[in-house]
Amino acid sequence: MRLSSSLYIVSLLTLTAIASSCKTNETVKPIKKNLTEAVYASGFLVAENEYNVFALSDGYIVEKPKKSGDLVTKGETILRIQSDAPSAKMDAAIAAAEIARQNTGNNSTILNELKLKMSNAAAKMSNDSINFVRFKNMFNAGAATKTQYDQTALAYESAGRDYLALKEQYAKAVDQTKMEFKNAQSNVAASGFDLSNYVIKSAMNGRLFELKKELGELVRRTDIVAVVGDAEKKLIQLNVDQSDISKIKVGQTVIVKMDISANKTYNAQISKIYPAMNKNDQSFLVEAEFADSTRFDFIHASVEANIIIEEKQNVLVIPKSALRGENEVEVKQLTGNKKVTIKKGLENLEYVEVLEGVSETDEIIIPKK
DSSP states (O other), X not given: OHHHHHHHHHHHHHHHHHHHHHTOOOEEOOEEEEEEEEEEEXXXXXXXXXXXXXXXXXXXXXXXXXXXXXXXXXXOEEEEEOOHHHHHHHHHHHHHHHHHHHTXXXXXXXXXXXXHHHHHHHHHHHHHHHHHHHHHHHHHTTSXXXXXXXXXXXXXXXXXXXXXXXXXXXHHHHHXXXXXXXXXXXXXXXXXXXXXXXXXXXXXXXXXXXXXXXXXXXXXXXXXXXXXXXXXXXXXXXXXXXXXXXXXXXXXXXXXXXXXXTTOEEEXXXXXXXXEEETXXXXXXXXXXXXXXXXXXXXXXXXXXXXXXXXXXXXXXXXXXXXXXXXXXXXXXXXXXXXXXXXXXXXXXXXXXXXXXXXXXXXXXXXXX
């Protein structure tokens, strides 16, 4: 029994020592090191001036002169949509414009008929004028009656009115034929515009990164049929959380990593900050340009980035795990641990700079998780 009691006491002491050691808190001392504060953002690689090409008319793809990856020039056809009805409308508009043009020229049937009528009216007016003068002289000489004189005067006045009326009618016909020709030209232009909607062209010199439609496939107005952008220059589009956007400035360095290039990193610089927030994910769009002449032949690859906000050399830091709450730490002392409020400076995911509150000699207790 004595031996058993002794063993029990020793075992109990051992367990107590082990339990006491398990309760010992981990501690850390502030150290000096270089510290970099960065904002994390994710996004995609895009081509400069990249844009979606939309279909402007309904129809079937009947021609596909380019394929994904091809270089394109401004105005070059990417796709052609079936356009039988618009083509017929265009032909009719051209024919109508030609007739309208002829009606304004020297061989115009309408104008020539009016010219002939004017010529006949002018001849009649001239003849009636001679008769009027002759009978006026005869009437004054007593060789003609008043009735004869009045009849020649009335005929002369009537011929004059007829001539002026035809002259006015001719002027209106000239204006009318000109207006009809102008309207016909407008119809040709409108028909040409409608027809052009069936030919999808590139709006820039660049690369056709993606062609989404095949021959014979039906497209609807406003369908995205292709993606075009700069053939060489690529940009990085990043989504920055609204809580961090105030820290972002044009010109800041960006460390970029892409899954397609394993662990390789690239340097870039912030080039543009878009002012409108995306309400869906509460983020702001930020663009960055590569700092060197790095070339990529692809787009829309996923990107992870650290935007460098500030860098400091040889500053006093503690691990973030040592913080209790926002800015408090527990310092180990012989007379009992003491909670101390610190003044924070620069910080990143691992460390926080201490401006006031603790020194390199202080031993800080790491809170147990």
